[in-house]
Amino acid sequence: QAWHHHMALVMIATMFLAKERLAHRDTADLLSCRDLVEIMRHKLPLKIVTDEDLAASIANRHTRRRRAMDSAYRRQQEMLSASNCNAI
Structure with missing residues (x-):
């Protein structure tokens, strides 16, 4: 189930990146996924500011x-108790 969750997140991220590149294709035709990741790193708030926060x-x-x-x-x-396998 974790793999499916991971793949769903990967697909959502890929869709977001594709939509952003399409939305900005006229003004930033060389916009890459790496550029978008850097923009998000810069724009999103950072929760870890001090060593104590870390x-x-x-x-x-x-x-x-x-x-x-x-x-x-x-x-x-x-599960083991219910199946009586713990007697082994």
Whole structure:
């Protein structure tokens, strides 16, 4: 399912880039996907400004990863318990 989610995001991003290039083809005929990525990097707000923000962002990501792993382990254990495979 993660692969399908990834591919959906890739297709949406590709569609956005194609639409932007078409919308600006008269004024910027050499506009590339790389140019659009640079524009977005410049225009979108940056959440990480200080070292403390970076540390908080990493800690938050680690917390989310740990919760996801714990949830996956619990689901796996429930499946094993339900199928009586844990006796092996």
